[in-house]
Amino acid sequence: MLLKDEVELLRRVPLFAGVAPAKLKLLAFTSDRVNYAAGEEIFHQGDSGDAAYVILNGTADILVDTPSGEIKVAEAEYSSIVGEIAILCEVSRTATVRAASPLDVLRIKKDQFLKLLIDFPEITIEVMRVLADRLSHTTQELTLARSQLKASE
């Protein structure tokens, strides 16, 4: 997969959808293309995070440690991004991600991503917009859940 295909793919990631293609190309160029074999861990729950991963090919399982063992909570595939929270704020990984099939990912390193945000405010605004969308979405859901909870009481 070439740089320009990676750019196409990045545009499908909601977080980057509004960013100009030229900047996405720079982001792609400064990121690493990494392969994982099936079963290999990309990161583990509790690790400190230093990169986000965009899946270019293959699928990955998102797993959470519980007292009763590891539970698969979701699956990530083509064009989805995992670990993006870690590159925006200092939190340790909230889940484990493991390759379910041979996996081809683009590793976006935290400091490079932050550097991009500093140099190109238009990207920052786009990312902020997406995050605000998510927040309002979450708030809505929370309000809905609360009212449902109250109603059921």
Place this chain on the structure above:
Amino acid sequence: MESRLTRYIWKHTKRQQLYILLVVALSMVPYFLSFDLPKQIVNGPIQGKGFEDPGATQLFMPISLDLPYFGTVQLFEGIPLDRMHMLFALSMVFLVLVVVNGLFKLYINTYKGRLGERLLRRIRFELVDRILRFPPQQFKRIKGAEVASMVKDEIEPLGGFTGDAFVQPALLGGQALTALFFILMQNFWLGLIAALMVAIQALVIPRMRRKLLVLGRERQLTARELAGRVSEIVDGIGTIHAYDTSNYERADIAHRLGRIFKIRYDLYQWKFMVKFINNFLAQLTPFLFYCIGGYLALKGKLDIGQLVAVISAYKDLPGPLKDLIDWDQIRQDVQVKYVQVVEQFTVDGVMDPKIQAPATEPPPRLTHPLSAINLSLVDDSGAKLLERVSVQINPGETVAVVGRTAAGGDALADAFGRIIWPESGRVAVGSDDLLELPESVSGRRISYVSSEAYFFYGSLRDNLTYGLKHMALRPATYDDVRMKERRWEIAEARLAGNPDYDINGDWIDYSSANVKEPDQFFDAILEVLDAVQLSSDILDLALRSSMDPARRPDLAERMIELRQALGGVLAAEGAGGLVVPFEPGRYNTEATVGENLLFGTATGPELSGTAIADNAYFRSVMTSTGLSNTLFEMGREIAANAVELFSDLPPDHPFFQQLTFMTADDLPNYQVMLQKLKGRGFAEATREERLSIIRLSFLYIEPRHRFGLLTQERMAEIVEARRQFHEGLPEELRGALETYDPARYSGSATLLDNILFGRISHRHPDGANRIRSIVAGMLKSRGLYDDVLEIGLEFDVGPGGRRLTSTQRQKLNLARALIRHSDYYILNRPLPGLDHRLQDEIVRSVLKLMEKDGRKPAVLWVLSNANLAPLFDRVMVFERGMLVGDGAHHELRENNDTFRQLVS
């Protein structure tokens, strides 16, 4: 050492001085004969005196002695010769005398030179010997470079002076006195005038030279300080850069140089002034002769014949006199230099040479306790480091010393290590004072390690075994030629008062490392390296270093086997694509285009770096295959991509690090170039444009840069060009390129590159580390680990060990003490820079190693981390220079507040 140079020279060379004086006196005989001979030749055969009658003969070389009481004794009657024969005979004698005089001169000069060099060698050695015996506190006050400049430069003129020290004044003084005597013989009063003038010269000139001596001393001191400052700049270069003080250093150096210039200029002014006065005084005497003598002669009060005789006798006086005065100047000069140096080396408390005398027998084991008795220590400023502490460490006991930094424990360890000498009280082994024990006992049976590690220039192995080199135990084996040289070395060393230890012998004391045979020594090294966790560092060093396959053909062969097996092992580990190997006839996608094209390592200047673009053969292949066109098109696309990606980033942006094929400064140039090249192809581009553009494609790696430029066709084209390039490689370039050959070990590549024989894929997370651990595992399983580690031990540590990291230095510092089997180990915070986990592991493994094979040495370990105290039999707690707790760990935990604070 003697305070006067002449006394020093006399003491060490009196026999030679007397001998050379005798030879000089002997050499005077042919010298004076050769003066008389020309007159004889001119008067006799040439002008014909005594040959007035044709056919007349004269006696050639009659030798007779006029002896008192005996009368004349005829030793040789002489041969009657005619005029022509006489001319040839006398000329031949003249020739013989010339040769004899020349030979005498050669012999005398060589002899004097040798005498001087031997004395120089002796004094240099004596100075260094003194440095080795200085008391430790002396080293807090002296600068290494200043001492080095004293030993090397300041002493140097002494050698030249030695040969002339006694011969010159005797010879010149004799000549001057003879000349004076002759003048006195001619006319007493005129002679007296000459003598008076000589006396004035002898009184005035040395007085005037006193200032020269003062200046000379200053010159010496300032030059020495300059040497010290230059070495400070070299040692402190990191600090200078860090604080931007380079201009302060420039100012200081310029100021010093200015001072040195002023001193030297003053020196010249005085020197030539003195010379002028000296010459003037010397010329004053003939003036007096002409003026007063002439006046008296004209008045008829002096016989003209006498005056002429005095004037002609006088011409022999100024020469020797001037030389004598010059000699005196040199004498005073070197005397000053000598005194300056000797003062610096005369220090109170220099160790007795007996303490460092080489031991002929292995020193006995220390079976008595090591103790400090009422020991007080102070630092250089006089502050108390330790106050009246009495402790005893019994053989076989392990003791932890804890306390805050500078609480006193470190000072106690320093005292046991003989780094600080007691202010009062004493340090003893049994009843013997530690400082009076020979170093062959205290420096072997006790091993001291501090956090300040010094390493000597050389390999890791040299430094690791440094603590075992007490004596040349096994002499080196020499062939006949070298043996002769060695014997000469020994004889010379003795003549100059130097020891004749053989530096080429085997100095490593294997028995100190408790090894019977030298070939088991490596196992001992391995054990120690493992204990301090240095082995993996050394393995890395080995993998990154290169090895000459001609030196270790067996190992090179095993490495090739390893290379061939690597693919299988990687596949088994599930890391099949981790390394993309080089295959002849295939394009390696993880390597650059340039590497793929050259497919080898450039070993000569013709094909390395940018020179390859100028190589006629390389260019002809590029053109004939049409590759230059392809690469030009590729390069143009790379440039276009780079400009698109980076043109609106500031030049210092960190993203430029990703741009491996150009720098931020190049970017605008390429932008302009692309504009110019629009609509023009390879054929229309200028030579510079072609070079700059093609250069970009040389560094391109598809999986890394992902511009999508390397199609299958292009790769095939490059491989084809490679084939043609290799096939037609002209004879003169064969030595400049070592092509990748799967079956051959390459001496120009690192060990790791030789094993991998390919490039690590960019697509694997943490690929380099994974491959390293896989390769290490393979080396171990194939029994090659030791051999490779041995290559790592050849790593050159640089001056002061600066090529190692500080962690590696600390580990090596501990390792070189551990390899010695001592009765006491004094470890003074040996691992301060290491993190706690690593410290913990190393302390445990070191204690375990020491007790291996039933050994039970005593250990005094000043811990950086008090939590490791439970590992020891006994714990000492220090606070403010006093011992505030001493006992087993659990006792102290219960009843010692200071200790509880330290471990909490």
